[in-house]
Amino acid sequence: MTTTAVSEETTETGRIPALLRSNTVWTLAVLVALFALFAVLKPAEFATTFNIRNVATDSAILLVLAVGMTFVIVTAGIDLSVGSVLVFSGVVAAKTMVALGGTTAGWGGIALGALAGMGSGLGWGLVNGLLVTKARIPPLIATLGSLGVALGLAQVITGGSDVNRIPAKLANAIGYGLVAGVPWLVIIAVLIAVVFGLLLALTRFGRHTYAIGSNAEAARRVGIKVDRHLIKVYALSGLLSGVAGVLSLAHYTTTTIASHTSDNLSAIAAVVIGGASLFGGVGTVAGTVIGVLIPGVLRNGLIILGAQRFWLDVAVGAVLVVAVFFDQLRRRARERR
């Protein structure tokens, strides 16, 4: 992943300066340092396959959300609805699976349920996209609205109590299953990050995403269909929230309606720690992967060190602010050149 982000900014001339200029390299260094610190302090507990697998699994669902969020933030937008859309999609998927057999449902029912969940996510994404482009509602407000509506509707559908008769096959395979020691959840999240990371870094779709975030009016004048592109970007974020909803369902074997209120902020924090600018035009999926892992490793390491649970939020919040502060310093220094 890191290599794609670096080649993004590399040309024949100046391979090394471009490498040092890259945000991704610096944030990766922070992640490695953090990892090394905990590994030295608590080698027996922290640096084990078991623990690393835990960190990766815990980060997988957030990564799926954060990949979609990266595209949205690169267009200078924001999507506050990801956590609610995750819940809504999970509820639709769960209800479908329950209707098709519940805990004993076969793969057919599971597939239909998953498709229903992902479809719901896509639908919410399209709604967000249309609100932002056609109704001209600022992304912050549009997605704040769908945050409320999606979560409310999820509770209307379920009567406020979680749906938990999830197919055992889904939980055992996708939820807990391993392939060569790697959880399915992690494999799916990494595949999504790779595919969409390449889409953002290497394709015309990705280039237009950066162009719109840099200067939407300029993009319009060269003939880029800005509204249509933005709708696609919000739809992608919605779709990935739907995917995350299905993954969450598989992992927790329940809809976890009440547990996703801060997913949006966690995803935004990951994207920003990963070097993206909320002003748009800057950001990579590789950076986001690191931005998901830094708080993940930090939380895990602090728990192992025996820190009180409440201190974890303090640490993650501080890391976010410090990361952005240093990023600003480097940016300013570069621009004065």
Add this chain to the structure above:
Amino acid sequence: MTEPLLEARGVTRRFGHVQALRGAAFTAYAGEVVALIGDNGAGKSTLVKTLAGALRPDGGEILLDGRPVHLTDPVDAQRLGIETVYQDLALAHDLDAAANLFLGREPTRFSFLHVLDRGVMQRRAAEAFDELGIRLPDMSAPVRQLSGGQRQCVAVARAVAWASRVVFMDEPTAALGVVQRKQVLDLIRRVRDRGVTVVLISHNMPEVLAVADRVEVLRLGRRVARFTAADTSVEQLVSAMTGGLDQEGAA
């Protein structure tokens, strides 16, 4: 004189209660630099936008090579070889010079995947800059990191790279220092020498006379005078702009 390359006849355009263009005319010939001047509110920007496809006129006609054309958006104009350097440059500041040169027209590989062909973009961008004598300190830097003059050069190079017929330049030197200003004026001459017509919109009279072959003057939404730059003084231009001279009579 030969056939005009691009011509506007009797163009009208109203914004609410403001009649910005009242039967404006404009003529550009092949391979010349023609300046379009006028006081604030004379309708220069409106006229240029209609000729570049960014605004649709209420009435009148636009002819390219003597044939009427209907421009519904800037892409229509671009297809006909007409490009515009906007006053705000319209660059994507987080992308590098090559990416900006190809913005919206990126060459891609593996057809349906639309993977950017970076090699082709870098090479052709380097050629385009070379051809215009533009030197950038770092081709891979986002244009945000370039100076004002360098950014102007990128915007001009982009327009020139795609324009086969006409380039409109809206106040291309307005925000520049003395050295950069000279750079851009030289660039305008080099573009003309490649056979592309340059339409220069400017407030700066000495500059207009220095670089343009001809000057057309707008006042209150109409063309009021045409001059050959070589035998015209700043006083004559100012007089036409402010109403002391009207060669074309009331419409």
